[in-house]
Amino acid sequence: MSKDFPLPDDLPVPEDDGAADHLQGMEMPVVSLESTDGTVVDLRALPPRTVVYVYPLTGRPDRDVIPEGWDDVPGARGCTPESRGFRARYDELRDEGIGEVFGLSTQSTAYQREARDRLDLPFEMLSDADRALASALELPTFTIEGDEYLKRLTLVVTDGRVERVFYPIFPPDEHASDVLEWVSGASR
Template structure:
């Protein structure tokens, strides 16, 4: 559990609204997104079995950027604990055959770079600030205080196609365990 942004016990649980049902089997679009290491990541050219976890918004301990009512939106809270989970399981995911891991939100690369550095993430975060990927894949969203955010989901991409989708995700701080289990079982078959 994170000392900054701990998850409350009474978070609302997201329900599967079917908004991600269309994703599995889709070809990744010809989109290039900026990463926190100042490279551009071509999504059609990802290493085999890449994990991309999509999250709505990371907060900062020194800034109040979380919109009013955030904790009332099922699935909104938990981006920092989710990232820490992927950090903790990064080596195991790689050992299980994952070519790379990326986090993705619509926040700017500069904002995400601070999160990557503060959280000591061994992987990069991608910025879809222009919503190129979100629009191309019709990713599920929610709106709060007039702003649109991506719903939390994870895609496993293999050979340019979305092999598997995790949606909805709850609790977010345990999600990396779920992905590791799926990847390990998929590698065994």
């Protein structure tokens, strides 16, 4: 549970609307994204087994950036707690054969860098601000206050293909444990 962005008890639970069904087995597109460490990551050349968790928007304690009605959108709330969950499970995921973990949103690299540093994440974030990956993979989205956001989902990419899709995700603060459980079973 996050101290600066706690999850309310009455969050609406997202339902599987089928918007991610097409992703299983897809080849990663020819897309490169800027990373919070200043490098450009070629999504076709990811480490042999990579976790990419997609999230809509991280908040910041020093700014009011969360749109009005955010908590009413199923699956929107929880990006900071989800990132902290992946931080807590990072070493275990690596021990189970995950080559790398990346968080991904449409926020700028500078914005993501602040979150990475503040949350002390041992992995990098990828910015899809131009929506190149979102468009190529037709990632599910939602709109609030006229702005479009990516819906929360996680891809396990193996040898350039989407091996596993987690969608919808709830609760987000426990999701990294779900991914670890699946990876642990799949690697045996």
